[in-house]
Amino acid sequence: MNVHHPTTFDEALAAKAAGAVPLAGGTDLMVEVNFGHARPTEVVSLRRIDEVKEFEGRRIGSGVSWRRIENHGPRALAQAARTVGSPQIRNAGTIGGNLATASPAGDGHPFLAAVDAQIELASVDGRRTIPWDEFFVGVKKTSMADDELISAVVLPDSLPERHEFGKIGVRNAMVISTVCAVVTRDDQRTTVALGSVAPTPMRARRAEEMISAVSNPSDKDLAEFQRLVSDEVRPITDHRSTEEYRRHAAGVLSRRLLERCLR
Amino acid sequence: MSALIINFTLNGEPANARVLAPLSLLDVLRDQLELPGSKNACEQGECGSCSVMLDDELVCSCLVMAGDIEGSRVTTVEGMANGRVLNAVQQAMHEAGAVQCGFCTPGIVVAATDLFEANPKPTTDEIKEALAGNICRCTGYGAIIRAFEDLAGTT
Amino acid sequence: MTTRSAKRVSPVRDGVGSSPLRPDGVPKLRGEFEYAQDLTAENMLWGATSRSPHPHARILSVDIGPALAIGGVHAVLLADDVPGRALFGLEHPDQPVLASTKVNYWGEPIAIVAAEDEDTARRAADAVVVEYEVLEPDIDPEEADAQDDVFRRMKIRRGDPDAAGSVVVEGVYEVGMQDQAPLGTEAGLAVPDGHGGVDLHATSQFVHVDQEQVVASLGLRSDQVRAHPTGVGGAFGAREDVNLHIHLCLLALHTGQPVKMVYDRSESFTGHVHRHPARMWYRHEADDRGRLVKVEARVLLDGGAYASTTAAVLANACYFVVGPYNCDNVFVDGAGVRTNNPPCGAMRGFGAVQVCIAYEAQMDKLAEALDIDPLEIRRRNALHRGDPMPTTGQIIDTPLPVIDVIDSLAAMPIPDSAATLPGGSGLTTEKEHVRRGVGYALGLKNLGFSEGFDDYAQARVRITDDGAVVETAAIEVGQGLVTVMAQIARSALGISAAEVRHVDTSKIDSAGSTSASRQTQVSGGAVLEASQNLRDRILVHHGGDDLSDDGVLSEGEVIVPMAVLAAEGWSETVTFRHPPTFAPDPDGQGTLHADFAVAGHRAVVDVDTELGLLTVVRVDTAQDVGKALNPESIRGQIEGGILQGVGLAVMEEIITEDGVIRNPNFTDYLLPTILDAPDVEALLIEEDGSWGPFGAKGVGEPPTISSTSAVLAAVRQATGREIPRAPVRPEDIAL
Missing domain, CATH: 3.10.20.30 (Beta-grasp domain)
Structure with missing residues (x-):
């Protein structure tokens, strides 16, 4: 058992290239360890690397905690951050860790999808930046190479004027989402991104297209938007909810978030 | 190994x-x-x-x-305690009857001490928000909330 | 003899009626209280359990070689290594200590290991190789019923089957499988005594029955096994049955070293029984004023793979099938069936919870059909002292203030509570999406063990240099028994220095189980009687007229100082029995219960009907407590019990799929957080006349009986939907 404690990102990348398992907030990895599903022997801790904790302008370092995003992030991302686990989890968990785990229920993902964020990946060979939809490739699967770490999330230079987050769960705190969503609206242009309704975070493009064409949506337009979102999502039935409910809730939640953006 | x-x-x-x-x-x-x-x-x-x-x-x-x-x-x-003297959070919990089986108690002591160090007069909502990650199966949280409402009123 | 005052309440500090600080509060707050999880011993080994990944399978072979080959492993034991009785069980020993030919539920133990550390022990348990022939699991309780695969059938036949009312309401109701989820998982330490015997320190609600089961399966003499009360992190019924107790003692005697075992949370979900899932069909007939004419019901409980307490839970469900209401004609068929689902048994409320969800929904249906106020219809049917129980015909001869509970609820104002919106920090819901509902429910529960069980508790009271010491094996699970037993001793003796000390099974007879809301009444009864006897003996011996912290008094003067009394070694041991109960006749009739308690709840919920999300804003209650020995402790029981009821109403359910638990963890088995907890206003209703000490009744279970039903009633009112199921899920409201 060996744990590296680098203070520079380059050292961390070298350790990753040598096969070490990255440890950020520990909120996912340690659950795997505690349940006996993971038993890493070489670990590289990212906790002491100042570079990935930088949060400036539109660039959010991968090591920025949900607590900081809750307090300083753009509106809908801060709203999402507030629903991540508990205070304890938000102190420890990071946006980079959330991305790397790539759970379909990741609370931070819909915002990144809704604003077309880029994910910056790094390895000893250099850096590359890819759009969010190339990053997520399946349930808990990303397109990161074995030697790569996430260095940052890069938001677009200007964010949509209005953006709202919502998350459905059957408990008022500390809950995995049944459905979560972000809707953005800028002038007429609308995006809607959802989590927990497909193997990866997804955009409801047909619904976006329909509502973006309407300058002043009527109740009928909103209902149609809701219907299109429900139609487009691809949820499953599992122990947390049913396909039917998720489909319904995805539409309702998206419509409500859009209504908030229109106010 | x-x-x-x-x-x-x-x-x-x-x-x-x-x-x-x-x-x-x-x-x-x-x-x-x-x-x-x-x-x-x-x-x-x-x-x-x-x-x-x-x-x-x-x-x-x-x-x-x-x-x-x-x-x-x-x-x-x-x-958390100052030697043998309970800290204010512990004392408030003791007096309010906020301890039953006590298995959640250490975590709540630590979380609430953190809260009161940052914010000596939290509102009830702030108390609940700060303790949302601490499950108690015995008390229904009533006595825990009362303990910290009392403490917020006196510190 | 001096004149004996049976109900003497001395004006002593921290006696009954006051709410002294818990004696275990400070150590718990400092992290110094010793729980079973925290025990250690020299040369201690760690135990772990190898469990079946299949709910139903034949065991073809077991290879322990790979486990034994791991460095640091001291023992791997199988069913053949059990020297005594191969089976255990709380009421009927039917469950293998270790499965050898067949597994009948997911997570059933097959092998146990002892190793030098916990990590090694767990790896060794995983390394045991079992070859299975996987069988189709029987998971449908209806089918088990049809095939007569039952632990018990219940039949209640009272009155005229042809009686008919002018109004008839019917319903089918369903209750999911709830977990007690005490925060402390199963844990214990067994220490061999070097002479073939063993000392067991393990999580428990009833150490004497653990001891008996260990003795039987280890094939030892009773005096060779001592079970010690130890620190317990909650229980709620989950610790009545043996789980790791026999395993620990087997490993300790086999290795000759102390062995410790602690279940992790997912293991805990397979390591204890759960609340029975239920399906219930009901038909109520009433006259045009809403008075019950006939109640017919069919109650089906899924007992899972082994008996545990299914027979008693089923009986309770059937005896309380009508609730606290008069009815002369009651016909019930009940079955507790065997399946390959997780074994079910005791949980707070013990069968009375499931039927309450059904009968209170039925009462609301009747009220609606007749356009009568929900509290008014309950008032018209309320049971009183002196009435026969609707199911068993037993005349209720202790106080039962059903009317007072109803009137109290009706009189309690509903504060205009601002509440967390449904969805909480998920920001799903705004004010305009919310409909508020208010619902009422009443619940009835027996106190103490029923049906002829010899229910007793022994306690000893001694005078020592530290004052009065109460010795008992009654388990403190967090409810505050250690506080209230000392209060009873103080008030009965007139001595304020009193404390409770736990002693092991060799030093005192059984206190019975910490369950059935019984310890304050039964162990408390033993403490009261022992204290009174001791006081009488001391006063007669020394010719005094009163006792105090200073010693024996005569006309206000100390005639014998306390130190002298301590040196004289005064001690009194009493075994207390509650009034006898009897087995039912074939129609379920008879004097079956020792005492009853009633509680009522009023729930206020905010429902986002479009998304099916809700917040339980408040749950107010009036509860029959006999005499409130410790009002703050009772409040704690009420608030905690209500939240467990709220949990069952809106979020708590073990989900099984083909017999496998899909959510054996706290990520997906959701417990209410502080943001889910309703405000609670509680009114305690005191009425003298119960046989408990100073007239006290048990208070632990009533808060959990009808709080679930009240929440469901409120959701029903807000949504206009039938809501025939607990927990209610978002899709049940929104779709």
Whole structure:
């Protein structure tokens, strides 16, 4: 058992290239360890690397905690951050860790999808930046190479004027989402991104297209938007909810978030 | 398997632990360092019973890899009282009848102490928000809330 | 003899009626209280359990070689290593200590290991190789019923089957499987005594029955096994049955070393029984004023793979099938069936919870059909002292203030509570999406063990240099028994220095189980009688007229100082029995219960009907407590019990799929957080006349009986939907 404690990102990348398992907030990895599903022997801790904790302008370092995003992030991302686990989890968990785990229920993902964020990946060979939809490739699967770490999330230079987050769960705190969503609206242009309704975070493009064409949506337009979102999502039935409910809730939640953006 | 010696500050004193496997800080506190006050009730960060302060931040010690605390400061429930005198949070809980089985109590003591250090007069909503990660199965939280409402009114 | 005052309440500090601080509060707050999880011993080994990944399978072979080959492993034991009785069980020993030919539920133990550390023990348990022939699991309780695969059938036949009312309401109701989820998982330490015997320190609600089961399976003499009360992190019924107790003692005697075992949370979900899932069909007939004419019901409980307490839970469900209401004609058929689902048994409320969900929904249906106020219809049917129980015909001869509970609820104002919106920090819901509903429910529960069980508790009171010491094996699970037993001793003796000390099974007879809301009444009864006897003996011996902290008094003067009394070694041991109960006749009739308690709840919920999300804003209650020995402790029981009821109403359910638990963890088995907890206003209704100490009744279970039903009634009112199921899920409201 060996744990590296680098203070520079380059050292961390070298350790990753040598096969070490990255440890950020520990909120996912340690659950795997505690349940006996993971038993890493070489670990590289990212906790002491100042570079990935930088949060400036539109660039959010991968090591920025949900607590900081809750307090300083753009509106809908801060709203999402507030629903991540508990205070304890938000102190420890990071946006980079959330991305790397790539759970379909990741609370931070819909915002990144809704604003077309880029994910910056790094390895000893250099850096590359890819759009969010190339990053997520399946349930808990990303397109990161074995030697790569996430260095940052890069938001677009200007964010949509209005953006709202919502998350459905059957408990008022500390809950995995049944459905979560972000809707953005800028002038007429609308995006809607959802989590927990497909193997990866997804955009409801047909619904976006329909509502973006309407300058002043009527109740009928909103209902149609809701219907299109429900139609487009691809949820499953599992122990947390049913396909039917998720489909319904995805539409309702998206419509409500859009209504908030229109106010 | 090679062992890792980690050095850190525990409740204000230098401490070290020998880590063979990817154990959690909670395991090391309880099994090696004879500090069983932090409780293991879910081992996945969903109950708060193992809450400790790690470098001034409230975290679940079950989700901290022991090998990752080299050079860090850890404060556990055993470090909350002032010697034999309960701290204000502990005293308030005692007087309000906020302890039943007590298994959640250490985590709540640590989380609430963190809250009151940052915010000596929290509102009821702030109290609830700060303790949303600490599950109590016995009390229904009523006495816990009353304890801290009383404390917020008097500190 | 001096004149004996049976109901003497001395004006002593921290006696009954006051709410002294818990004696275990400070150590718990400091993290110094010793729980079973925290025990250690020299040369201690760690135990772990190898469990079946299949709910139903034949065991073809077991290879322990790979486990034994791991360095640091001291023992791997199988069924053949059990020297005594191969089976255990709380009421009927039917469950293998270790499965050898067949597994009948997911997680059933097959092998146990002892190793030098916990990690090694767990790896060794995983390394045991079992070859299975996987069988189709029987998971449908209806089918088990049809095939007569039952632990017990219940039949209640009272009155005229042809009686008919002018109004008829019917319903089918369903209750999911709830977990007690005490925060402390199963844990214990067994220490061999070097002479073939063993000392067991393990999580428990009833150490004497653990001891008996260990003795039987280890094939030892009773005096060779001592079970010690130890620190317990909650229980709620989950610790009545043996789980790791026999395993620990087997490993300790086999290795000759102390062995410790602690279940992790997912293991805990397979390591204890759960609340029975239920399906219930009901038909109520009433006259045009809403008075019940006939109640017919069919109650089906899924007992899972082994008996545990299914027979008693089923009986309770059937005896309380009508609730606290008069009815002369009651016909019930009940079955507790065997399946390959997780074994079910005791949980707070013990059968009375499931039927309450059904009968209170039925009462609301009747009220609606007749356009009568929900509290008014309950008032018209309320049971009173002196009435026969609707199911068993037993005349209720202790106070039963059903009317007072109803009137109290009606009189309690509903504060205009601002509440967390449904969805909480998920920001799903705004004010305009919310409909508020208010619902009422009443619940009835027996106190103490029923049906002829010899229910007793022993306690000893001694005078020592520290004052009065109460010795008992009654388990403190967090409810505050250690506080209230000392209060009873103080008030009965007139001595304020009193404390409770737990002693092991060799030093005192059984206190019975910490369950059935019984310890304050039964162990408390033993403490009261022992204290009174001791006081009488001391006063007669020394010719005094009163006792105090200073010693024996005569006309206000100390005639014998306390130190002298301590040196004289005064001690009194009493075994207390509650009034006898009897087995039912074939129609379920008879004097079956020792005492009853009633509680009522009023729930206020905010429902986002479009998304099916809700917040339980408040749950107010009036509860029959006999005499409030410790009002703050009772409040704690009420608030905690209500939240467990709220949990069952809106979020708590073990989900099984083909017999496998899909959510054996706290990520997906959701417990209410502080943001889910309603405000609670509680009114305690005191009425003298119960046989408990100073007239006290048990208070632990009533808060959990009808709080679930009240929440469901409120959701029903807000949504206009039938809501025939607990927990209610978002899709049940929104779709």
